[in-house]
Amino acid sequence: PYGYEEWPKLSLESFKLGRELNLRSIKVGSINYDFEPSNIVITGMGGSGIVGDIVRDSLWGHNIIIHKDFNIPKWVDSRSLVVAVSYSGETLETICGALDALRRGVPVVGVTTGGRLASELEGRGAPVVKVPKAIAPRFGLPNLLYAVLGLLSHYLTIPEIDESISVQGDALRSELPGRLASFLKGYVPMIFAPIGLQAVAYRFKNDLNENSKTPAVVAIVPEADHNDIVAVMLKHPVKYIIIRGRTDDVHDYLMRAVEEVVKNYSSDVEVVELKGSSRLSQEVYGSMLLGLVSVKLAELYGIDPVRTDPINTLKEKIR
Ligand code: F6R
Structure with missing residues (x-):
């Protein structure tokens, strides 16, 4: 779709x-x-x-x-x-x-x-x-x-173009989107991701905003270790998504620590594992997989994912 x-x-x-x-x-x-x-x-x-x-x-x-x-x-x-x-x-x-x-x-x-x-x-x-x-x-x-x-590519070498295209098939075949959409329905998603893969978290937030008409919070590690993480202490109408990918040893370690701490406080946590060896592949995979979550969530809310009326109204005003 x-x-x-x-x-x-x-x-x-x-x-x-x-x-x-x-x-x-x-x-x-x-x-x-x-x-x-x-x-x-x-x-x-x-x-x-x-x-x-x-x-x-x-x-x-x-x-x-x-x-x-x-x-x-x-x-x-x-x-x-x-x-x-x-x-x-x-x-x-x-x-x-x-x-x-x-x-x-x-x-x-x-x-x-x-x-x-x-x-x-x-x-x-x-x-x-x-x-x-x-x-x-x-x-x-x-x-x-x-x-x-x-x-x-006229100026730089672009790594792993082919792999970034082949992982898209894995995202299309995944059963995660339906499950994750049901998990998130009625809640504000809070998305933790490592800094090297932050675009996936922002892309997911934007898709949740535009397709599912829902607010969402992005928490980028390591900065989120110093502020966002404290919000887990109270029970808010929030569900946690941890984006697990591979960038480097330090950030992979930090993300595992964040996952442990969030899970200590809340059982409303889902981990999304990104596929691919390069950052490009992981981000393209995540963008497709989580995009599918956002359109499924729109279906659960009974709303049209395509319409973004407030954006159009704002654009009219500043034309
Ligand atoms: C995304 C969307 C908006 C636009 C943005 C800029 O689907 O509708 O986020 O992307 O308003 O418009 P463009 O992309 O046309 O420059």
Whole structure:
């Protein structure tokens, strides 16, 4: 449902779309795209913005900065590459940020289905990857994510692309989503995750907000060890989800400790084990698996996962 079974195919196709753009041959006035960026700024909001979070976690060790606002920071200059991601191409923050950066001489590339972002960038000669449409931005995650990875492959090595696509089949076949949705019904989910896989927790929160119309709390370890964890002392209408993945020994150890402490206080705990050897695979697996949880939870609430009326109302107001 909602196109999840198309993800593997779309992932592969979208990677090719990004890869096939001959980015290094592009020049926009004095802006030259054939360079080694000292940092990569990924800008976008909501279902498009989460792409940046996943890329940052997946390509950890590289200088990747996430920006979710209008104006790109002043220090971003011609040594940076800005990737502006907007599914609709109509998001004001992303359009303003991209055009502001281009005006300042920063190489900008757009990833979108079209809209104003595409026309404004193309009108100035800047490159744009046009990805296929989905039911809503968040359901188009593979389209946007893999196009960005394809683009970045002109500058960096992207690890484990094939594995990140093959684990999607495991998520599709899992029986966890139905069980987890029943577990969460009527409660506020509190999601613990290690910092190196934080995008999965945020993606799950966003899917719970948008698909299941439910609030959710994200608690990122190790910072959560110093605050969020104390909330387990009282009985709140909360259910705990622990995202268990593999990043490094220290963080794997910390997550086991968190799991023990939470379980000491509460029996309302479910552990979600991420599959895959790389951070990219684990995050893509988790995004699909937990996305399925959020649409199943919407079904249990008898609501339409696709509608996000308050977002539309807000966008109308700031148009
Ligand atoms: C996700 C969703 C929103 C949008 C966000 C930005 O499905 O509907 O989070 O992603 O409002 O819009 P776009 O992605 O079109 O730039």
